[in-house]
Amino acid sequence: MKKILVTGGAGFIGSHVVDKVIEEGHEVVVIDNLSTGKMENINAGARFYNVDIRNKNIEDIFKIEKPDIVIHHAAQIDVQRSIKEPAFDGDINIIGTVNMLENCRKFGVDKFIYASSAAIYGTPVYLPVDEKHSIEPISYYGVSKYTPELYIKVYNQLYGIKYTILRYANVYGIRQEPKGEGGVISIFLDKMLRGEQPTIFGDGSNTRDYTYVEDIAEANLKALYHGDNEIFNIGTGKATDLNRLFDIMKKLIGFKGDAIYGPFRPGDIKDSCLCNDKAVGSLKWEWKYSIEKGLEKTIKYYKEKYV
DSSP states (O other): OOEEEEETTTSHHHHHHHHHHHHTTOEEEEEEOOSSOOGGGSOTTSEEEEOOTTOTTHHHHHHHHOOSEEEEOOOOOOHHHHHHOHHHHHIIIIIHHHHHHHHHHHTTOOEEEEEEEGGGGBSOSSSSBOTTSOOBOSSHHHHHHHHHHHHHHHHHHHHOOEEEEEEEOEEEOTTOOSOSTTOHHHHHHHHHHTTOOOEEESSSOOEEOEEEHHHHHHHHHHHTTSOTTEEEEESOSOOEEHHHHHHHHHHHHTOOSOOEEEOOOTTOOSBOOBOOHHHHHHSOOOOOOOHHHHHHHHHHHHHHHHO
């Protein structure tokens, strides 16, 4: 059994990671400032500290808890906000991560698992995007998610802290709030359950690799045992355009209306789909949820909770 510290463990993805790791029998400590996370998401089996990842007092938590592994999910995730407030975005995603890494160095943490993003690749030169694709972010969010990868590699070189970097496709599922980047499914769902028309930005031909949150959590679990000092794309390898996404959700929900079309948003990538061959081979991970299966589970949950 390991002691694992999860940042952002009250958030959408982080809370599912906590659940999975506790199910596996590990001891879990959660750090979250609850700016977007919720107390109700935190597994009762975890110890919780309400603190920001930029806070110097995090050192006291490391002194007390002495974690073996850190899984780092706390982040500013809104692409549009990153464009409007680049300093705020960089402060959380870069400086906050460096603060965590410094404490890992001081207190002898064995491994650092980092949640990165497909946004670092920018506009794909080819699809599906593999880990060797060039890094050309088109938003400050993409920059602020990639920069910590460089810090992580140097911390490994200088201090021997092992790492696994997981670059996520667009994650969706239970507990996702209808805001922020990657939240298009929760935004659509929120609108459609209210009987309101969702907005599609652009002509609806934009594609994403929508990956169910339980598959993402499973990748984090695999990273506890495999993939030392490696980078992995975590996605289904299948692209779904917004028009098809809307049609699937419309059918599953029984929504009678149509979507509204708005202008294409700056910083949004036209098409994104991740090659997962490396994760399947070296991380011993596989995705289990098709877009239809994942949406069905997500919609059922929200209908039972809110309708």
